[in-house]
Amino acid sequence: MQERITSRKNPLLQQVKKLFSSRREREKTGLFAADGTKLLAEAVKWYPGLDTVILSEGVEAQVPGHVRCVTVPEDVMASISPMESPQGAVFVCRLPQKQPFAPQKGMLLLDGIQDPGNIGTILRTADAFNIPVALLEGCADPYSHKVVRASMGAVLRTAPVQTTWEEAFAACQSAQIPIGVTALSAAAKDIRAAALEKMAVVIGSEGQGVRRQILEAAQNHLIIPMESRCESLNAAVAATVVMWQIRSKL
Numbered sequence: 001m002q003e004r005i006t007s008r009k010n011p012l013l014q015q016v017k018k019l020f021s022s023r024r025e026r027e028k029t030g031l032f033a034a035d036g037t038k039l040l041a042e043a044v045k046w047y048p049g050l051d052t053v054i055l056s057e058g059v060e061a062q063v064p065g066h067v068r069c070v071t072v073p074e075d076v077m078a079s080i081s082p083m084e085s086p087q088g089a090v091f092v093c094r095l096p097q098k099q100p101f102a103p104q105k106g107m108l109l110l111d112g113i114q115d116p117g118n119i120g121t122i123l124r125t126a127d128a129f130n131i132p133v134a135l136l137e138g139c140a141d142p143y144s145h146k147v148v149r150a151s152m153g154a155v156l157r158t159a160p161v162q163t164t165w166e167e168a169f170a171a172c173q174s175a176q177i178p179i180g181v182t183a184l185s186a187a188a189k190d191i192r193a194a195a196l197e198k199m200a201v202v203i204g205s206e207g208q209g210v211r212r213q214i215l216e217a218a219q220n221h222l223i224i225p226m227e228s229r230c231e232s233l234n235a236a237v238a239a240t241v242v243m244w245q246i247r248s249k250l
Contacts, residue, residue, distance in 0.1 A: 042153030049094035056088035112138030120150020
């Protein structure tokens with residue numbers, strides 16, 4: 001049986017607003033919130049941690065019987081949804097247990113990528129190509145609503161792995177997986193001539209690129225060939241090119 005909430009001050013609705021806006025709140029409570037009917041359908045299909053669903057009156061969705069389901073008036077939905085034009089569905093999920101970092105050949109390591117759209121797009125593409133990805137420190141929260149939306153539900157299907165550079169580097173060394181970095185340097189090798197499928201490839205942040213610490217530790221510097229008048233690519237586009245190259249050799 002569905003509950004009905006009409007007060008914007010209801011504790012559940014207040015918590016949802018905090019989950020949308022605060023990474024600290026998500027980490028403290030072990031919960032995250034997302035919005036949209038399509039993403040809700042993905043969560044119902046793929047995500048075991050679906051906890052609560054909030055629907056605007058008149059919006060229908062297939063919700064498992066064990067999941068709390070609440071209806072609210074449209075104006076109340078508008079007050080909690082981060083979207084300018086709410087689709088009428090908001091849902092809360094439990095964060096998954098932290099996944100240990102497992103080094104793999106042909107994987108990506110994301111270094112300090114802070115734009116949620118870029119992180120979400122990379123995770124969406126990685127899910128499509130079945131390329132392992134790990135987020136190093138400084139990356140956007142993969143469970144922010146912007147990342148969940150940009151990933152088109154990929155984070156609900158494949159839990160993002162978060163680790164530190166130190167842990168990742170030590171694990172790759174132990175597994176004898178060389179590190180490659182995308183970098184503009186004289187020693188950089190064309191990715192088409194490099195064995196990316198045998199490496200862990202680091203994609204750097206939008207503004208700073210790969211950290212010097214990582215550049216100095218990497219055995220392979222890599223470059224994506226492009227016209228000389230162009231200096232660089234968007235982080236998500238660069239990651240996609242690298243993933244395509246990895247995929248083509250698997």
